[in-house]
Amino acid sequence: MEAKRFPYQLIKTDTPPFWMRPLIPVLILLTTFLITAGLILTARANPFQAYYYFLISPLSSQVSFLEVLVKSTPLMLTGVAVTFAFATGYYNIGAEGQLYAGAIAAAWLGIVLGGVPAIFAIPLMIIGGFLAGMVWALIPALLKVRLAVDEVVTTLLMNSIMAYIVSAILNGPWRDPNSGWPQSPEIAENTMFFKLIPRSRLHFGFIVGLAAIAVLWFILTQTSFGLKMRAVGLGKPAAQFAGINVGTTTLIAALISGGIAGIAGVSEVAGIQFHLIGDLSAGYGYTGVIIATLGSLNAIGVFVASLFFGLIDTGAQTVSRALGVPVYLGEVTQAVMLLVALGMYLLQRYRIVRRA
Amino acid sequence: MFIVEMQSITKRFGDLIANDHVNFQLRKGEVHALLGENGAGKTTLMRILYGLYHPDSGVIKVKDQPVVIHSPKDAIQLGIGMVTQHFALVPPLTVAENVVLGYQNSFVLNQTQIEESVAEAARRFGLEINPKAIVRHLSVGQRQRVEILKALYRNAQILILDEPTAVLIPQEVDALFETLNRLKEEGLSVIFISHKLHEVTQITDRVTVLRDGKVVGTVNTADVTQKELAAMMVGRETFGVSRSEANSEKGAQKPMLELINLCANDDKNLPILKNICLTVFEGEILGIAGVGGNGQRELAETICGVRQPTAGNIRVDGQDVTGKTPSELTRAGLGRIPEDRHEGMVVHLTVTDNLVLEHLDEFTRNGVLDHKAIRQYAGELIRKFQIKAKPNDITRTLSGGNMQKVLLARVLARQPKVIIAPQPTRGLDIGATDYVRQQLLEQRQRGAAILLISEDLDEILALSDRIAVIYEGEIVGTLPAAEATPERLGLLMSGAVKEH
Ligand SMILES: Nc1ncnc2c1ncn2[C@@H]1O[C@H](COP(=O)(O)OP(=O)(O)OP(=O)(O)O)[C@@H](O)[C@H]1O
Numbered sequence: 001m002e003a004k005r006f007p008y009q010l011i012k013t014d015t016p017p018f019w020m021r022p023l024i025p026v027l028i029l030l031t032t033f034l035i036t037a038g039l040i041l042t043a044r045a046n047p048f049q050a051y052y053y054f055l056i057s058p059l060s061s062q063v064s065f066l067e068v069l070v071k072s073t074p075l076m077l078t079g080v081a082v083t084f085a086f087a088t089g090y091y092n093i094g095a096e097g098q099l100y101a102g103a104i105a106a107a108w109l110g111i112v113l114g115g116v117p118a119i120f121a122i123p124l125m126i127i128g129g130f131l132a133g134m135v136w137a138l139i140p141a142l143l144k145v146r147l148a149v150d151e152v153v154t155t156l157l158m159n160s161i162m163a164y165i166v167s168a169i170l171n172g173p174w175r176d177p178n179s180g181w182p183q184s185p186e187i188a189e190n191t192m193f194f195k196l197i198p199r200s201r202l203h204f205g206f207i208v209g210l211a212a213i214a215v216l217w218f219i220l221t222q223t224s225f226g227l228k229m230r231a232v233g234l235g236k237p238a239a240q241f242a243g244i245n246v247g248t249t250t251l252i253a254a255l256i257s258g259g260i261a262g263i264a265g266v267s268e269v270a271g272i273q274f275h276l277i278g279d280l281s282a283g284y285g286y287t288g289v290i291i292a293t294l295g296s297l298n299a300i301g302v303f304v305a306s307l308f309f310g311l312i313d314t315g316a317q318t319v320s321r322a323l324g325v326p327v328y329l330g331e332v333t334q335a336v337m338l339l340v341a342l343g344m345y346l347l348q349r350y351r352i353v354r355r356a
Numbered sequence: 357m358f359i360v361e362m363q364s365i366t367k368r369f370g371d372l373i374a375n376d377h378v379n380f381q382l383r384k385g386e387v388h389a390l391l392g393e394n395g396a397g398k399t400t401l402m403r404i405l406y407g408l409y410h411p412d413s414g415v416i417k418v419k420d421q422p423v424v425i426h427s428p429k430d431a432i433q434l435g436i437g438m439v440t441q442h443f444a445l446v447p448p449l450t451v452a453e454n455v456v457l458g459y460q461n462s463f464v465l466n467q468t469q470i471e472e473s474v475a476e477a478a479r480r481f482g483l484e485i486n487p488k489a490i491v492r493h494l495s496v497g498q499r500q501r502v503e504i505l506k507a508l509y510r511n512a513q514i515l516i517l518d519e520p521t522a523v524l525i526p527q528e529v530d531a532l533f534e535t536l537n538r539l540k541e542e543g544l545s546v547i548f549i550s551h552k553l554h555e556v557t558q559i560t561d562r563v564t565v566l567r568d569g570k571v572v573g574t575v576n577t578a579d580v581t582q583k584e585l586a587a588m589m590v591g592r593e594t595f596g597v598s599r600s601e602a603n604s605e606k607g608a609q610k611p612m613l614e615l616i617n618l619c620a621n622d623d624k625n626l627p628i629l630k631n632i633c634l635t636v637f638e639g640e641i642l643g644i645a646g647v648g649g650n651g652q653r654e655l656a657e658t659i660c661g662v663r664q665p666t667a668g669n670i671r672v673d674g675q676d677v678t679g680k681t682p683s684e685l686t687r688a689g690l691g692r693i694p695e696d697r698h699e700g701m702v703v704h705l706t707v708t709d710n711l712v713l714e715h716l717d718e719f720t721r722n723g724v725l726d727h728k729a730i731r732q733y734a735g736e737l738i739r740k741f742q743i744k745a746k747p748n749d750i751t752r753t754l755s756g757g758n759m760q761k762v763l764l765a766r767v768l769a770r771q772p773k774v775i776i777a778p779q780p781t782r783g784l785d786i787g788a789t790d791y792v793r794q795q796l797l798e799q800r801q802r803g804a805a806i807l808l809i810s811e812d813l814d815e816i817l818a819l820s821d822r823i824a825v826i827y828e829g830e831i832v833g834t835l836p837a838a839e840a841t842p843e844r845l846g847l848l849m850s851g852a853v854k855e856h
């Protein structure tokens with residue numbers, strides 16, 4: 001026998017205790033705080049104060065609260081997009097590229113729909129963005145369904161291709177003729193999303209995001225297609241045996257996923273930037289994967305997770321402005337929090353026990 | 357004195373008590389049966405002993421020492437091995453690799469060395485198996501032998517066998533019992549779970565009966581009859597099911613299922629079904645008898661649309677359905693019971709979801725699920741088929757027998773024209789077996805054509821109107837039930853003769 005063994009071990013449990021659930025967010029915050037406090041101290045700031053600015057102060061003024069909602073808008077859309085795919089067992093990592101596909105469509109439609117009344121122009125932009133995202137998602141989806149090519153690889157590669165396409169467009173035909181910047185010309189005023197609250201940045205895209213959450217909930221829980229998606233996601237052979245067309249179901253889910261990611265691009269172009277720019281998305285497509293996972297692939301979870309990520313996004317800026325610490329500290333904190341959160345969700349399935 | 361003692365073990369799942377103050381004692385060198393209906397709590401108790409579940413209360417003693425078993429690793433260290441209802445082998449690896457997996461300490465595996473040591477162990481324990489074989493290519497019986505070998509290789513002194521015979525053909529059962537008897541001589545203690553009473557009386561020394569999570573009693577096998585055991589299990593007398601005479605007086609019989617020169621390949625892409633020609637008529641049960649591994653599984657899969665035929669045709673009620681998708685087959689009136697529960701049901705979905713999965717269209721209006729109708733339908737089937745589960749339970753948590761009932765309910769409730777029933781009573785308790793057989797007979801009475809594929813000759817003889825024997829992928833003879841004697845079938849099954 002080994003002479004000395006660590007006296008405690010981790011044991012997988014079949015049933016995590018019910019009181020764990022509400023405790024987990026608290027534990028995530030506490031652990032993240034402990035891990036990052038040292039870093040904050042080296043930046044010569046008070047960790048408690050930093051955390052106040054990070055998590056509480058964004059909620060304490062109307063302006064910053066609205067900013068939280070603004071930040072969570074694209075995340076809701078990409079979170080929903082990724083959930084559609086993941087729930088069906090199709091691991092779409094390509095929401096980032098699909099978002100840009102939608103954004104290109106929006107930047108183009110925003111110009112050609114110049115004279116059209118907003119009430120037609122905006123729905124057309126959303127539909128256009130949906131179709132563009134869908135088309136971009138089609139290639140990997142077909143490769144998966146027809147030839148069983150792994151979608152994680154293809155969707156990820158499609159992101160790089162899209163990044164080059166965007167950069168080619170912006171440095172070529174769409175370079176802003178007035179400023180010479182690599183950005184597309186400004187979209188027409190009637191195609192810009194209206195503000196939900198005057199003089200804020202909160203725009204119609206937020207409503208679109210809420211609608212996407214509602215659609216996700218409806219499809220997953222209320223429709224036969226949603227049940228088919230879940231059946232395929234949870235057990236392909238059995239779904240097939242029961243007569244579900246696995247290929248078609250996967251294909252449709254992948255396309256919906258791409259389409260909704262495309263709408264996220266429309267929302268950023270028409271609601272915030274009014275141009276297509278190279279860094280339109282701060283990795284929203286990838287954050288969508290995390291939001292879908294932390295939201296445990298259901299609508300309410302995705303909603304809560306995107307609000308939370310909107311909050312820490314906003315908080316990161318507040319902290320750096322208020323305490324003069326680098327913005328990167330905010331990003332580090334976010335990243336740590338993410339890892340801690342993923343770790344917690346994993347660890348809640350284990351118990352610590354003393355070795356006999 | 358006792359090698360294992362479980363005292364007052366209680367285990368709850370939510371508000372269900374799977375084990376209720378269970379006392380269980382295993383003597384050294386005995387084969388001890390755990391008996392009980394589906395869902396009585398046998399597997400749960402054994403999973404506790406093997407460290408897969410943790411009891412809410414109770415004490416476990418191994419060799420008179422109180423122990424806490426946190427994980428299978430602890431159990432293995434205490435000399436406990438378990439062969440589960442669902443095997444835990446890695447199919448692409450060889451037998452030898454599977455046996456040493458997680459046990460070998462050295463980082464680099466020396467293939468020849470482990471193969472030799474596994475072969476040596478196999479010889480010593482009398483378990484005939486080729487250590488170089490890839491597990492994916494093994495039959496179920498052989499896989500089980502690998503599992504047993506795996507446990508013994510880890511020096512198990514206590515072996516838990518959860519329904520080991522459910523998947524075995526009679527010859528394999530005999531071989532297993534021989535092995536168990538020999539191992540028993542060497543001091544191995546065995547816990548043996550089975551629903552087949554003749555096996556229990558044949559192989560075990562003592563029996564502990566569970567009912568609804570409680571121990572009904574522990575008895576010496578020699579002191580009781582099978583009837584008494586059955587009564588202990590279900591709390592009442594049981595009756596077998598037997599076939600009423602064929603309803604052939606209906607005049608001209610209508611062929612409902614026709615297999616015409618059907619050929620198919622196995623997983624290795626070698627021909628496994630050779631020119632199968634069979635017809636099942638309306639209101640008839642055609643039994644397919646045969647030693648396991650002679651193409652039965654592939655036959656069922658081919659008819660069910662899971663495996664594509666390489667030649668030949670399949671007709672259901674006169675309509676050619678060759679190459680159709682599963683949902684088209686269902687619509688054509690084919691009731692398909694899958695042989696492997698885990699491949700036929702999405703075990704991570706709820707019981708309700710699985711019950712309606714095959715005919716979602718009927719519970720959908722404009723694409724929206726009619727939850728009320730679904731709840732009603734599922735509730736009705738759960739009641740009618742006596743499934744011990746709540747509608748929203750995740751199917752994975754059901755006991756093996758109850759999972760089987762979910763599958764049967766899904767198919768039989770549709771009153772299909774043709775029913776494909778491979779091993780329909782595998783893993784079912786006596787009551788449930790009777791129930792399923794009764795159901796099949798009722799379906800036959802209603803006019804369904806049933807293809808019953810079973811390795812249990814008693815089942816074939818009890819239910820079939822006609823019996824076809826399959827040997828190496830060929831039908832070597834078809835007899836009316838009245839002419840079929842076990843001897844004659846045995847000759848056909850062994851491939852010694854052909855009758856056409
Ligand atoms: N992980 C679980 N979660 C919830 N319920 C469970 C779980 N495991 C078992 N059960 C329930 O506990 C009861 C006992 O199940 P168990 O598998 O022990 O039955 P069993 O006696 O082995 O039956 P069978 O003969 O059908 O295999 C069943 O009602 C089952 O649904």
Ligand SMILES: [Mg+2]
Pocket residue numbers: 398399400441518755756
């Ligand atoms: Mg069991």
